[in-house]
Amino acid sequence: MKAVRRIYTVLVYVFLYLPIAVMIFYSFNSINSTGVFGGFSLRWYGELFRDKETLTALYNTLILAVISSLTATVIGTAAAVGIDKMRTRWLKSLTLTVTNIPMTNPDTVTGVSMMLLFVFGAQLVNAKGILGFGTILIAHITFNLPYVILSILPKLRQIDPHLQEAAQDLGCTPVKSFFKAVFPTIMPGVITGTIMAFTLSLDDFVITYFTSGPEFQTLPIRIFSMTKKRVTPDMYALSTLLFGAILLLLIAINVLQAHGERRQGKKN
Secondary structure: OHHHHHHHHHHHHHHHHHHHHHHHHHHOEOOOOOOOOOOEOOHHHHHHOOOHHHHHHHHHHHHHHHHHHHHHHHHHHHHHHHHHHOOOHHHHHHHHHHHHHHHHOOHHHHHHHHHHHHHHHHHHOOOOOOOOHHHHHHHHHHHHHHHHHHHHHHHHHOOOOOHHHHHHHOOOOHHHHHHHHHHHHHHHHHHHHHHHHHHHHHHOOHHHHHHOOOOOOOHHHHHHHHOOOOOOOHHHHHHHHHHHHHHHHHHHHHHHHHHHHHHHHHHO
């Protein structure tokens, strides 16, 4: 039985990571082929850094992901604290249900509905060309919020409900008591929510496609436009760099969290 479980686990990991391994392998291919390996080369990495349109799309995507994830983290943290403080059970349950809707709603429905909302709003104020960076940013913040909230709520439930009151009894203001007593405890959840929001924003295509205009192009939209002809191997190189950056970020955060837990354990 143990052997079956191990084989199953190995097959799951192979299924998940083999495509990534193949992509990384062919990003170092010296020829323009996905079936024949012509030799090890950094040719496509060089081509990537000479592709101005792709680099611009990458820059747009990173700026959008950073701003939307940080904004969603601030709003989501405040929302999570507010939901946790609710004492009316049915209202709290209703709020959580509404919060979960953007997660369970199909991206196509979310994207189309937000596009219609922005277009309708533009007609009310008699504006033209409203779709662009601003509309994409609002859309990304909207679908990132539930993930941030649900990452922080479990940490808030683990806190002693009288901790903030004790800090206020010692002379802290309500705001200061939150940042001194509560925020350090929920920090792992805040970091997790921020990373999740960043990666979701970085990866999103459907909602971005419906809420974007012709003047602002993200990387997923850029790659989609290339699929009408053929995706060039410099996209493999770009995807490899993004995968490596996210992997290093996750490793660094896990190391920092483990270090923080060890320090907290020594203090206790």
